[in-house]
Amino acid sequence: MNAPEDIAAILDDMAGQLAAHVGKHGANAPAMVGIHTGGVWVAEQLHRRLQLDEPLGSLDISFYRDDFTRIGMNPVVQPSELPFTIDDRHIILVDDVLHTGRTIRAALNELFDYGRPASILLAALIERDGRELPIEASVVGRHVSLQPNEHIKLTGPSPLRLEIQQTA
Amino acid sequence: MSASNLQIDSKGRLRHFLSISGLNRQLLTEILDTAESFAGVTAQTVKKVPLLRGKTIVNLFFEASTRTRTTFELAAKRLSADVLNINVTQSSAVKGETLLDTLRNLEAMHIDMFVVRHADSGAAHFIANHAAPHISVINAGDGRHSHPTQAMLDMFTIRRVKGPDFGRLRVAIVGDILHSRVARSQIHALNLLHTGEVRIVAPKTLIPVDAESLGAHVFHDLHAGIRDVDVVIMLRLQRERMQGALLPSEHEYYELFGLTEEKLALASPDVTVMHPGPINRGVEMDSEVADGPRSVILEQVTHGIAVRMAVMSMAMRTTAGTQETEQRKEPLPGKGEAAE
Numbered sequence: 001m002n003a004p005e006d007i008a009a010i011l012d013d014m015a016g017q018l019a020a021h022v023g024k025h026g027a028n029a030p031a032m033v034g035i036h037t038g039g040v041w042v043a044e045q046l047h048r049r050l051q052l053d054e055p056l057g058s059l060d061i062s063f064y065r066d067d068f069t070r071i072g073m074n075p076v077v078q079p080s081e082l083p084f085t086i087d088d089r090h091i092i093l094v095d096d097v098l099h100t101g102r103t104i105r106a107a108l109n110e111l112f113d114y115g116r117p118a119s120i121l122l123a124a125l126i127e128r129d130g131r132e133l134p135i136e137a138s139v140v141g142r143h144v145s146l147q148p149n150e151h152i153k154l155t156g157p158s159p160l161r162l163e164i165q166q167t168a
Numbered sequence: 169m170s171a172s173n174l175q176i177d178s179k180g181r182l183r184h185f186l187s188i189s190g191l192n193r194q195l196l197t198e199i200l201d202t203a204e205s206f207a208g209v210t211a212q213t214v215k216k217v218p219l220l221r222g223k224t225i226v227n228l229f230f231e232a233s234t235r236t237r238t239t240f241e242l243a244a245k246r247l248s249a250d251v252l253n254i255n256v257t258q259s260s261a262v263k264g265e266t267l268l269d270t271l272r273n274l275e276a277m278h279i280d281m282f283v284v285r286h287a288d289s290g291a292a293h294f295i296a297n298h299a300a301p302h303i304s305v306i307n308a309g310d311g312r313h314s315h316p317t318q319a320m321l322d323m324f325t326i327r328r329v330k331g332p333d334f335g336r337l338r339v340a341i342v343g344d345i346l347h348s349r350v351a352r353s354q355i356h357a358l359n360l361l362h363t364g365e366v367r368i369v370a371p372k373t374l375i376p377v378d379a380e381s382l383g384a385h386v387f388h389d390l391h392a393g394i395r396d397v398d399v400v401i402m403l404r405l406q407r408e409r410m411q412g413a414l415l416p417s418e419h420e421y422y423e424l425f426g427l428t429e430e431k432l433a434l435a436s437p438d439v440t441v442m443h444p445g446p447i448n449r450g451v452e453m454d455s456e457v458a459d460g461p462r463s464v465i466l467e468q469v470t471h472g473i474a475v476r477m478a479v480m481s482m483a484m485r486t487t488a489g490t491q492e493t494e495q496r497k498e499p500l501p502g503k504g505e506a507a508e
Binding site: 060063077079082086109113115 | 204207208212214216
């Protein structure tokens with residue numbers, strides 16, 4: 001399978017789905033949070049399209065990973081920035097690729113260490129098979145079928161490009 | 169085994185944190201960058217991250233300390249580790265237990281890290297050399313030798329206030345250099361970070377004979393020593409380590425080397441004043457300076473937590489995959505003979 005090329009069109013579509021989803025669930029004044037690094041790039045695009053009032057937040061989930069004891073910490077950890085209160089807020093959590101679900105698990109734990117959100121909705125640019133946790137996105141840009149030895153990677157921030165890589 | 173290769177593993181990562189000497193600029197910068205990311209943890213409602221959950225850290229203090237022990241304890245707790253505080257001066261040592269026996273007993277309790285403070289230089293190295301391979305050792309001050317986490321929190325504070333380019337900075341360290349493990353570690357760290365000029369300012373009796381070889385310009389007059397400097401680090405007079413008459417009197421010391429607003433006017437207009445604490449007010453510095461707008465003494469305390477979180481998590485990372493069953497580097501004295 002080839003990597004999707006027209007990312008702008010996918011983002012337009014996601015923004016439409018998000019607006020509908022937020023409206024349907026009455027999630028007033030939502031705040032958006034991207035997960036470092038690719039998720040922040042996607043979130044920047046969606047944030048602009050949705051014209052949200054709250055500034056964009058970002059999470060680096062390195063301190064919340066479940067594999068620290070096996071692979072250690074990332075060499076450079078970006079500080080997480082949530083420039084709004086989490087308590088009672090509707091949060092749109094954004095990542096580039098939803099795969100095992102472990103990144104989202106870590107992000108949820110970190111968000112709860114900042115407060116008690118009213119709700120969290122997950123938006124992923126790409127969804128692929130291989131979930132290891134019961135986590136699904138509410139809004140998905142594209143579903144991509146990949147072999148277990150294939151990875152899809154977002155590069156950016158401008159231009160945003162998707163690449164499928166093979167691992168030996 | 170030398171300090172440098174004991175501290176760093178085969179991939180160049182921090183294994184123990186014993187002294188600044190033996191480390192390189194890249195590692196110091198990594199510590200500062202990692203500390204920067206931990207500084208944000210205090211912004212969370214829940215002021216901790218689960219990085220070292222399930223790990224046990226022992227604060228092994230053979231020498232009294234409040235600030236250092238407390239910030240190490242808080243750092244460990246903000247990483248979700250479990251912490252034991254052992255004050256050995258009040259414990260088994262008085263009953264005659266040797267350091268190695270203390271060590272073996274704690275190892276038998278499956279601990280993962282020792283934070284060691286000891287009045288003897290080299291104590292942390294000794295423990296690192298004899299501890300089981302899955303254990304990391306952090307030096308929280310050994311004799312007159314080294315106090316590397318204090319030096320790193322000072323570097324972190326300087327970088328936050330003055331920016332990342334140490335090359336344009338003049339830094340003066342003022343006071344009891346002779347007895348100060350902090351000064352030694354600071355000079356090493358400042359030079360590794362390519363600081364423009366490092367000065368040490370003290371009476372002749374409180375400066376080691378090899379002072380210039382540490383990589384610092386020596387001044388015996390405070391007025392000359394702080395002229396045009398960007399950072400002044402004041403040191404505490406370590407009365408408890410002084411033997412014999414090194415000083416005429418605290419009053420005379422204050423007259424000559426105590427920092428006042430008047431003397432501080434000689435420094436750069438945006439000079440920053442630091443002190444590792446505890447301050448002897450009216451001896452090393454005037455209260456007006458200590459509590460004044462150019463003082464970052466309390467910021468240093470805050471930064472101490474983030475820097476200690478960084479060092480602990482970095483050292484624990486390299487031992488994370490190590491099993492307790494692996495062989496120790498050097499057999500414990502006495503064990504080898506027992507097998508024969």
